[in-house]
Amino acid sequence: MLEKIETIREVRERLARLSSEARERRARGLVPTMGALHAGHAALIAAARRDCDVVVVSIFVNPLQFNNQDDLARYPRTLDTDLAYCRELGVDVVFAPSASEMYPQPLECSVDIGRLADHLCGSFRPGHFKGVATVVLKLFQIVQPSHAYFGEKDAQQLAIVKRLAVDFNLPIDVIEIPTVREPDGLAMSSRNRHLNPDDRRIAISLYRALDQARLVIAGGERRAAVVKKAAAATIPRADALKLEYLEIVDPSTMQPVDEINGSVRVAGALWVGSTRLIDNLLVP
Amino acid sequence: MLEKIETIREVRERLARLSSEARERRARGLVPTMGALHAGHAALIAAARRDCDVVVVSIFVNPLQFNNQDDLARYPRTLDTDLAYCRELGVDVVFAPSASEMYPQPLECSVDIGRLADHLCGSFRPGHFKGVATVVLKLFQIVQPSHAYFGEKDAQQLAIVKRLAVDFNLPIDVIEIPTVREPDGLAMSSRNRHLNPDDRRIAISLYRALDQARLVIAGGERRAAVVKKAAAATIPRADALKLEYLEIVDPSTMQPVDEINGSVRVAGALWVGSTRLIDNLLVP
Numbered sequence: 001m002l003e004k005i006e007t008i009r010e011v012r013e014r015l016a017r018l019s020s021e022a023r024e025r026r027a028r029g030l031v032p033t034m035g036a037l038h039a040g041h042a043a044l045i046a047a048a049r050r051d052c053d054v055v056v057v058s059i060f061v062n063p064l065q066f067n068n069q070d071d072l073a074r075y076p077r078t079l080d081t082d083l084a085y086c087r088e089l090g091v092d093v094v095f096a097p098s099a100s101e102m103y104p105q106p107l108e109c110s111v112d113i114g115r116l117a118d119h120l121c122g123s124f125r126p127g128h129f130k131g132v133a134t135v136v137l138k139l140f141q142i143v144q145p146s147h148a149y150f151g152e153k154d155a156q157q158l159a160i161v162k163r164l165a166v167d168f169n170l171p172i173d174v175i176e177i178p179t180v181r182e183p184d185g186l187a188m189s190s191r192n193r194h195l196n197p198d199d200r201r202i203a204i205s206l207y208r209a210l211d212q213a214r215l216v217i218a219g220g221e222r223r224a225a226v227v228k229k230a231a232a233a234t235i236p237r238a239d240a241l242k243l244e245y246l247e248i249v250d251p252s253t254m255q256p257v258d259e260i261n262g263s264v265r266v267a268g269a270l271w272v273g274s275t276r277l278i279d280n281l282l283v284p
Numbered sequence: 285m286l287e288k289i290e291t292i293r294e295v296r297e298r299l300a301r302l303s304s305e306a307r308e309r310r311a312r313g314l315v316p317t318m319g320a321l322h323a324g325h326a327a328l329i330a331a332a333r334r335d336c337d338v339v340v341v342s343i344f345v346n347p348l349q350f351n352n353q354d355d356l357a358r359y360p361r362t363l364d365t366d367l368a369y370c371r372e373l374g375v376d377v378v379f380a381p382s383a384s385e386m387y388p389q390p391l392e393c394s395v396d397i398g399r400l401a402d403h404l405c406g407s408f409r410p411g412h413f414k415g416v417a418t419v420v421l422k423l424f425q426i427v428q429p430s431h432a433y434f435g436e437k438d439a440q441q442l443a444i445v446k447r448l449a450v451d452f453n454l455p456i457d458v459i460e461i462p463t464v465r466e467p468d469g470l471a472m473s474s475r476n477r478h479l480n481p482d483d484r485r486i487a488i489s490l491y492r493a494l495d496q497a498r499l500v501i502a503g504g505e506r507r508a509a510v511v512k513k514a515a516a517a518t519i520p521r522a523d524a525l526k527l528e529y530l531e532i533v534d535p536s537t538m539q540p541v542d543e544i545n546g547s548v549r550v551a552g553a554l555w556v557g558s559t560r561l562i563d564n565l566l567v568p
Contacts, residue, residue: 008453012455107398107451108397108398108399108400108447108451109395109396109397109398109400109417109444109447109448109451109452110395110396110398110451111393111394111395111396112393112394112395112396112414113392113393114391114392114393114394115392116392116393130396133393134452137452138451138452138453141452141453141454141455142453142455144455160393163392163393164393167391167392167393167394167422168393168418168421168422168425169292169422169425169426170425171296171425171426171428
């Protein structure tokens with residue numbers, strides 16, 4: 001029976017009861033989300049359901065990670081649908097706190113993430129990853145999961161959360177789940193619902209550019225600048241499209257590389273009308 | 285039977301066994317120390333012993349919180365004596381990791397503590413409290429205590445750890461234990477063992493100055509500047525003595541106050557020869 005819980009105290013008490021029912025600490029999976037759930041989230045939940053005795057989904061549109069207040073206001077919120085979806089997927093607990101439950105007062109302490117946030121989205125969304133890392137740490141402390149599930153689509157976020165777990169000795173397995181895509185390749189994203197039909201057709205340009213980068217690298221090109229230029233050239237000239245960045249980085253440090261020697265991640269952000277989409281591919 | 289454990293993996297396994305012996309999560313107390321244990325630490329351990337089923341003492345001279353490498357090299361290390369003392373005090377587990385166990389690689393993530401570190405020791409020891417907050421968070425994740433014990437003597441550290449627990453939703457009671465003093469009033473400190481007999485005699489000047497501040501406030505003075513001047517004036521002119529700061533702050537925010545309206549903390553740092561001592565008094 002799925003429960004929705006809104007306060008930190010209640011979620012802790014409920015989880016303690018769930019654990020003690022089994023007389024020992026059971027595997028507890030957390031899927032942190034901002035709601036507006038889609039098939040990408042369902043893949044995270046399915047993995048948690050497979051690995052864990054107790055599955056918790058958090059739904060919280062975290063103000064701390066929005067550097068742009070319009071973006072925060074516009075972020076899709078579909079809590080009733082999300083709850084029904086979680087029920088269908090066999091989630092045990094949905095933790096959906098209010099902003100004042102999570103931030104009863106302005107924080108003094110937060111997470112400093114060093115150079116992992118220096119590039120990619122980190123350069124264009126100042127404070128974003130500090131907000132992500134801080135709320136993830138808070139959710140981890142509240143839910144105390146043994147496993148936590150994140151999508152590869154948000155690769156920089158994933159690298160940061162993995163490093164957070166290592167650096168702070170969090171007793172949590174951070175598990176990476178491959179990006180779920182629409183049939184044409186578009187990465188699933190809550191922001192896709194902002195796309196009108198025209199935007200939707202050209203939104204695929206980002207994935208095509210990343211795929212072009214992959215092909216050029218597979219063809220033997222080692223100079224990142226050449227690969228990036230070839231990839232960006234595939235994006236159609238259209239008023240609605242604006243490439244924010246297309247970068248080639250080391251998959252764990254998220255630092256740009258000049259020479260491609262080994263596995264890299266090709267990542268990009270593309271504005272489609274007033275919607276900002278991100279995507280990335282790991283190129284082994 | 286006291287155990288000494290040096291690796292993160294072992295301490296977690298041992299603690300899981302200790303907890304499961306009771307078939308439920310028992311109260312687990314952590315006393316984080318840098319070793320060179322004295323009666324001040326004994327008071328922390330006694331409180332933990334009284335409140336908790338399992339008492340863990342960590343002994344780790346944390347390089348991250350030393351802004352001065354000479355100070356780190358010179359910090360007293362007395363592990364064998366400390367272990368015997370812990371055994372005598374009924375400690376269950378001593379966690380004494382190496383620096384490479386705690387920091388196998390340079391950290392990317394650390395704790396940002398905002399304005400709590402702007403004054404007092406924070407102004408004179410850049411990075412010190414960031415290092416303290418980060419190692420405390422790591423120790424909390426490793427040991428997973430339900431209770432953690434800190435001395436009032438390190439009042440700024442205590443305010444920061446309390447705020448860390450609140451801001452990050454750590455499921456831990458941070459418990460404050462009053463400063464233990466020598467018969468003449470000198471606050472117990474591992475650094476006291478650096479004092480030669482002459483230094484030891486004049487080291488009490490710090491406590492006397494703080495006590496003078498308390499008296500002046502009790503006498504009705506509300507202007508912090510006047511109180512500080514009167515307190516500093518009690519410190520004898522001696523080549524070996526150098527007052528680093530004497531400040532009056534709000535006890536929870538650690539911000540200096542100009543007008544004393546309500547409870548304040550009077551805090552100071554005094555160099556006695558080449559030894560830096562700190563102390564403070566809460567003035568209700």
